[in-house]
Amino acid sequence: MAIVGRHGYVEGRVQGVGFRQSTAVEARRLQLSGWVRNLPDGRVEISFEGEEGAVHSLAQWLEHGPSGARVVLLTLRERPVQDAPGFEIRR
Template sequence: MVIVCRHGYVEGRVQGVGFRQSTAMEARRLQLSGWVRNLPDGRVEVLFEGEDEAVSSLAKWLERGPSAARVLALTLQEHPVQGEQGFVVKP
């Protein structure tokens, strides 16, 4: 089992559409740890880690997000594993 971590930003209509809560639900379903938060510039920032396949699945999900969202760009980078416990929505 390979554990990996990704950090990145989602751009588009991603605030005020349940993006953070939907991301947290999907991450928990995939048994990933990390966090998600809104940024003042309208983007959503996310960090998630876990098994490689599950991380890839969430990355694909983030490309579209929940039905009310309109994702225009997703930028993800490899990140050192943080040892996060659970997945939280940050204020």
């Protein structure tokens, strides 16, 4: 299966609800690499890569996020694969 990368933003009630931590757990479960971080404007920024099916699964999960979150808009774009090691939460 092809290795692909995505970068994007999640908008809505996505800060203060465990969104980054839950995203990291889900990404690691799917064996994806990349990172997630909060932005000062209230959005969450995410960059991830891995097998196409796993990337698609995380993208679907991001549409809803963890319980307590309310995703209003998810914007994802393709990005070049960067061979990132593991998945991290950035501050």
